[in-house]
Amino acid sequence: MTYDIIIVGAGASGLTAAITAGRKGKNILIIDKNKKCGQKLYATGNGRCNLTNLKLSPDSYYENDFAFQINGPDPSKDIISFFNSIGIYTYDRDGYVYPLSNQASSVVWALKDEAGRYDISFRYNHEVSDIKKENEGFKVILNNNESHIGRKILFATGGFSYPKLGTANENIYSIYDSLGILYKKYEAALCPLIIKEDLSKISGVRTKGKVTVYKDEKAYEEEGEIQFTDYGISGIVIFNMSYYLNKGDKISLDLIPEVPYDGFKALFDKSGYRKPNAILNGLINDKLASFILDNFLKNIDNKSLTGNDFNEDMIHELYLLMKNYTLNVKGKMDFDMSQASSGGILTSMIDPATMELRNIKGLYVSGEATDVLGKCGGYNLTYAFLSGIKAGRNM
Numbered sequence: 001m002t003y004d005i006i007i008v009g010a011g012a013s014g015l016t017a018a019i020t021a022g023r024k025g026k027n028i029l030i031i032d033k034n035k036k037c038g039q040k041l042y043a044t045g046n047g048r049c050n051l052t053n054l055k056l057s058p059d060s061y062y063e064n065d066f067a068f069q070i071n072g073p074d075p076s077k078d079i080i081s082f083f084n085s086i087g088i089y090t091y092d093r094d095g096y097v098y099p100l101s102n103q104a105s106s107v108v109w110a111l112k113d114e115a116g117r118y119d120i121s122f123r124y125n126h127e128v129s130d131i132k133k134e135n136e137g138f139k140v141i142l143n144n145n146e147s148h149i150g151r152k153i154l155f156a157t158g159g160f161s162y163p164k165l166g167t168a169n170e171n172i173y174s175i176y177d178s179l180g181i182l183y184k185k186y187e188a189a190l191c192p193l194i195i196k197e198d199l200s201k202i203s204g205v206r207t208k209g210k211v212t213v214y215k216d217e218k219a220y221e222e223e224g225e226i227q228f229t230d231y232g233i234s235g236i237v238i239f240n241m242s243y244y245l246n247k248g249d250k251i252s253l254d255l256i257p258e259v260p261y262d263g264f265k266a267l268f269d270k271s272g273y274r275k276p277n278a279i280l281n282g283l284i285n286d287k288l289a290s291f292i293l294d295n296f297l298k299n300i301d302n303k304s305l306t307g308n309d310f311n312e313d314m315i316h317e318l319y320l321l322m323k324n325y326t327l328n329v330k331g332k333m334d335f336d337m338s339q340a341s342s343g344g345i346l347t348s349m350i351d352p353a354t355m356e357l358r359n360i361k362g363l364y365v366s367g368e369a370t371d372v373l374g375k376c377g378g379y380n381l382t383y384a385f386l387s388g389i390k391a392g393r394n395m
Contacts, residue, residue: 003029003121005395006140006150008128009168010037012381013367013388014156015111016082020392022118029148030120031140033127034166037115038108040158043165045096049104050378052079052385055095061374062243066347067383070355070390075382082389083107086114096378123148131175137362152362152395154355156388159341159368160186167335168369176345179360184343184371190239191338193251195232196328202228202291207284210254211237215244223257228288233327239339240375245329253325255292256283264319265312272307279307284322296321340380344371355391364391 005021007014010032018028030037044050053060054076061067072078076097080090088110089100099106115122123142130141137151157168168186176183210223224237233251245251256264264283271279280289293302296318310318335341345365349357357363367384374380 001029002136002149002151003027004150005029005152005154006031006138006148007154007156008140009154009156009158009367009369010034010122010124011040011156011158011367012038012384013158013369013391014154015115016385016388017154017156017364017366017392017395018120019086019111019114019118020389021395022115022120022392024393025118026395028118028120029123029150030115031123031126031128031142031148032166033125035124037112037122037124039165040162040167041108041111042104043162044104044381045098045378047104048098048102049107050096050098050381051083051090051107052076052097052382053095053378054092054097055377056379059375060377060379061372061383062342064347064372066350066352066370067372067374067379069352070387071382072386075386078389079382079385082385083110086110127171128175129171131179133179133360152364154391154395155345155363155365155369156367156391157369159344160335161188161190161338161341163335179363181357181360181363182346182349184346186335186341186343188332188335188338189243189342189373190340190376191242192229192234192333193232193238193242193245193329194331194333196330199228199232199291200230202285202287203230204228205285205288206235207255207288208257209237210257211241212252212254213241213244213249214252215249220244226253231333232330236376242332243342243373245332247329247331249329251327251329253327255288255322255325256319257323259283261316261319265315268307268310268315272310274307276302276305276307276310280322292318292322292325339376340368340373342371342373344369346371354394355387356394364395366391 004026005028007030127143129143132139138153141147205228209226213220222237227234277289355364366387
């Protein structure tokens with residue numbers, strides 16, 4: 001059968017594209033390897049679906065202004081309006097926008113039901129094995145040798161993160177190669193870091209802090225909760241910084257970002273009779289305090305020490321250590337633990353006005369299938385929804 005549009009992928013961008021094009025009367029087929037649509041959407045926002053973010057800044061997306069061209073001047077307003085149109089009302093918490101139901105499932109069901117209004121066809125449990133350019137459009141061949149013709153094609157395959165949810169895999173590269181599409185191979189992003197130092201004694205500890213990464217003579221900083229694990233460090237700020245880091249790099253943790261030196265020294269002046277770990281426990285978690293002191297004093301038995309045993313030089317050195325606790329990156333966790341992936345079809349190939357590939361007429365791309373990556377907080381879903389809507393308007 002011949003369709004006006006065939007969409008590869010029934011995720012966030014594929015569904016919004018289908019609905020937008022369906023409202024124009026297009027005949028549409030969506031192909032997805034999963035048993036149902038929106039599989040990854042169910043897991044977003046810890047099951048609550050962080051639809052978008054009211055706080056958009058120049059550093060919300062990494063080293064690529066393409067997302068800002070797609071999202072437009074008021075992306076959160078556009079997304080809220082779209083979801084209102086399909087019966088999903090929202091609320092915001094500190095800028096994070098969620099459905100009133102607090103359930104990602106309600107978002108998926110609304111998208112699926114809206115697609116049903118326009119007789120959009122779904123082909124589940126099938127994977128696209130090849131796409132060939134033909135005179136009347138594109139021939140899409142599935143893994144069971146079944147084939148369909150689409151006058152226009154949309155790649156909405158997503159990236160490689162969370163493979164257990166049926167995301168894209170390396171088979172997509174052969175399709176890109178056969179069509180002459182330029183791309184960057186996917187890498188795990190927004191993920192925990194594996195650290196060379198042994199942090200097992202503080203595994204499970206969470207603390208507020210500031211993280212700094214120096215890359216190409218530029219400092220990247222962010223504050224938030226840091227989580228220590230058996231293998232290294234995790235937490236939203238770590239996910240956001242992971243983009244800049246690779247094996248052999250260093251990451252600096254400021255464990256007391258709001259404490260000036262005078263205030264730090266005053267603790268020892270006031271409570272010098274106490275054990276040093278008890279003094280530090282006034283600032284940070286007790287396990288973390290003991291861990292830092294063991295590292296600071298190294299082979300010295302500090303069980304009998306009190307704050308009075310610390311002279312001013314020692315207090316100052318300990319303060320500097322806590323302000324710049326440096327760890328060595330051994331690697332990143334893989335796609336199984338990454339919230340998103342970097343890489344995809346190069347944005348230089350895409351017309352931002354339409355999401356169509358510049359060198360292949362009739363072939364469109366949206367969402368994480370493109371080489372666009374945003375920080376945690378709803379920015380990747382924002383881009384996925386709006387790039388899908390833009391593609392749907394123009395297909």
